[in-house]
Amino acid sequence: MSTYRYGRYVDGPDPLAPPVDLRAAVDELGREVMEGSSPESALRELLRRGLPGARGLDDLTARLWRKRAALTRRHRLDGTLQEVRRLLDEALTAERAALFPDPDDEARFREARLDALPRSTAAAVGELAEYDWRSPEARESYERIRDLLGRELVEQRFQGVKQAVENVGARDVERIRDMLADLNALLAAHARGEDTRESFDRFMREHGEFFPEDPRTVDELVDALAARSAAAQRMMNSMSEQQRRELAQLSQQAFGDSAVGAQLSQLDSLLRGLRPGEDWDGSARFRGDNPLGLGEGARAMADLAEMDELAEQLAQSYPGARLEDVDADALARQLGAEAGVDARRLAELERELRSQNLLERAPDGSLRLTPKALRQLGETALRGVVDGVRAQGQRDSPSAGAAGELIGSTRPWRFGDTEPWHVPRTITNAVLRSAGGPLALDVADVEVSETEQRSRAAVALCVDTSWSMVQDGRWVPMKRTALALHHLVRTRFRTDALELITFGRHAETVDIGELTALEGVWEQGTNLHHALLLAGRHVRRHPDAQPVVLVVTDGEPTAHLEPTGEAEFHYPPLERTLGKTLVEVDGLARLGASITVFRLGDDPRLTAFVDTLARRSGGRVVAPDEDGLGAAVVSDYLRSRKRR
Structure with a gap:
């Protein structure tokens, strides 16, 4: 019988993962926008925080920095120098052990020569290049120094070569020397602008085993080599001056062939000329206890560079930044497969918000919510309001009418x-x-x-936008209420004419998008007089409709409109301000409009004024808390329709 094994999907994004929750994303964007953020900054904040099931940019960035800090705290870069010193001491100890029993003067001369070796590891290795070792063990240790230097220097520039030449022989050294000579000739011709396509193909046929990246063109080959060579240079820059001198001298002993070191130096020079944009002058401070060899150090420097580049991509701080710029494969290499999946989901979220027509660019280049997004926000707001209405004991009618x-x-x-x-x-x-x-x-x-059963209504919703609404936490409930009423009228009572009017020092009519994105500003003045003037104009434009005026405010009128169009503000309110406001109330009453005032707060002066306003207009006063404001406004609107 066939057996099946089930496990976690590891080959990229989970094909059965649920799609990104656009509705939740739009709700989050709407909440940020209604609190005063621009859609642009609201989107950035959403992507930084993330959504359920996808970690945000802040979390990914923090993990990158933690890994980067751990890498530099754990390691240091003198691993190759330490290993060379160990092998040299091992060779000298074995040689002295072989010379000690020999009474010959030549043995004493050899011992004196060993005792006179320079303290510098590189200088000592150089002086022993022509030494005729008497101990086979000592000779083997010294040859291991040369092989180690060769492998480390080559691995610094060529990924994965160290394993390919682990047990190096004369034939391997010749193969590496020929590869370097051919590579330098190819890159020199490319630098001169010659057509190198045939030369590149021939080079890859002969030496492709050294390049697991499998470049397809000379430029791809140069890109891979330059990134590795720049990392090797940054590693050298991170060392002390003495360590750099030691390694420069030791490189001449690589594989016991000074030609290899010379070829590598020529290669670095060619790559630096072909890719001057690479970071050749950077460095990093390593302060740990775990020594790294040249190859391992170059990989560590490459990892640091990749993490720095990823951090810049995740910051999204450059002009025209998109999450599609984030290299999800590189992120997966540094933080694991799940991090790559998170980055792809965030990029998909940003892409879908744009492709689903939920965000658009305004003529001035700023980002804004589309009418479709505003409808979704209105639907969410209305759903919350309906829940509040039901909590108050009202129910939907099973019949449409x-x-x-x-x-x-x-x-x-x-x-x-x-x-x-x-x-x-x-x-x-x-x-x-x-x-x-x-x-x-x-x-x-x-x-x-x-x-x-429909009777058409002309509805004016007047909302207070003075600073006290922001200061006392009533800004977002006010916007959510307007969204809910707007969505209800546009979807359920489409024949009604709804006008949204904001009033602070002045009043103005706004569309739902402007009201949603309206930012709170420090402005003194509650010009209800001007708002009722605009409400009366709206009612007169629809003489065949039943007038409905709804006012949301947390302060008594402290400003009125002068015939010149200027607003006069005074606190405490002037009698002229209150009188002009009540004149507009009387005018609306003559048009058949009763005004419902939704009083926020317990200010005694406000309470007294709105009671007077309600009596003169035949309306009423409702005093909801901030959470119940939407339910109160929508309920009153529906109540007025039933009454009609």
Whole structure:
């Protein structure tokens, strides 16, 4: 029998992972925007924090910095020098052990020569280049120094070569020397601008084993080599001056062939000329206890450079930055596969917000929420308001309305329905049920047209935008209330005319997008007089509609509009301000509008004024808390429709 094993999917993003939650993202964006952030900064904040199921940019960046700090705290860069010193001491100890029993003067001369070796490791290795070792063990240790230097120097510039030449012989050294000579000739021709396509193909056929990156062009080869060579140079820059001198001298002993060191120096010079944009002058401070060899140190420097570049990509601080710029594969190399998946999900979120027409560029280049996004925010706000209305004991009606105006939808007939039949749907149901047989109507086939008893309304929602609304935490509830009412009118009562009016020192009419993105500013003045003037203008434009005026405020009127168009502010309020405001209340009452005031706060002067306003207009005062404001406004609007 076949057996199956199930485990975590590791080959990239999980194909069964749920798609990004755009609705939750839009809700988060809307909350930030309503609190005063621009859509641009709200999107950046959302991407920094992330969403459930996807860590944000801040978390990924913090993990990168922690790994970078751990790398520099754990290691130091003198591993190759230490290993060379160890092998040299091992060779000298074995040689002295071989010379000690010999009474010959030549043995004493050799001992004196060993005793006179320079203290510098590199100088001592250089002086022993022509020494005729008597001890086979000593000779082997010295040869291991040469092989180690060769492998480390080559691995600094060529990824994965150290393993390929672990047990190096004369043939391997010749192969490396030929590869370096051919490579330098190829890059020199490329630097001169010659056509090197055939030369490159021939080079890769002969020496492709040294390049696991499998470059397809000379430029790809140069890119890979230059990044590695620059990392090797940054490693040298991070060492002390003495360590650099030692390594420069030791490089001449690589594989016991000074030509290899010379070829590597020529290669570095060519790469620096071909890719001057690489970081050749950088450095890092390593202060740990774990020594790294030249190859390991170059990899560490390359990792540091990759982490720095990833941190810049995650910061998104450069012009035109997009999350698609983040190298998810590099992030997965540094932080694991899950980090790459998180980066891809965030990029997908940003891409979908734009492609799904939820964010768009304004003519001035700024980012803004689209009408589609505002509808989603309104739907969310209305859903929250409806929950609040239900909590107060009200319920949705199971019927869309009594016999009246058609709203375009149908439903199956139920006993007691008085709506007209929808004949096309009823006949279609009968035909489908009969399946080609004799046509006969059944009660189950009947569908009725949904209707609604509608009387058109001209609704003016006047919202206070003075600084106290921001200061006392009423800014976002006010915006959420406006979104909910706007969405309700636009989707459920489309024949009603809704006007949104904001009033601080002055009043103005705004669309829902402007109100949603409105930022709180320090401005003294509550010009209800001007707001009611605009409400009266809206009501007069719709003489056939029932006027409905809703006012949300947390302060008594402290400003009024002068005939010149200037606003006069005074606190405590002037009698002229209160009088001009009540004149507009009386004018709206003559038009048949009763004003409902939603009083926020318990200021006694405000309470006294709105009570007077309600009595003169035949309206009423509602005093909800901030969380209940939306439910109170929507309930009053629906109550006014039922009354009509």
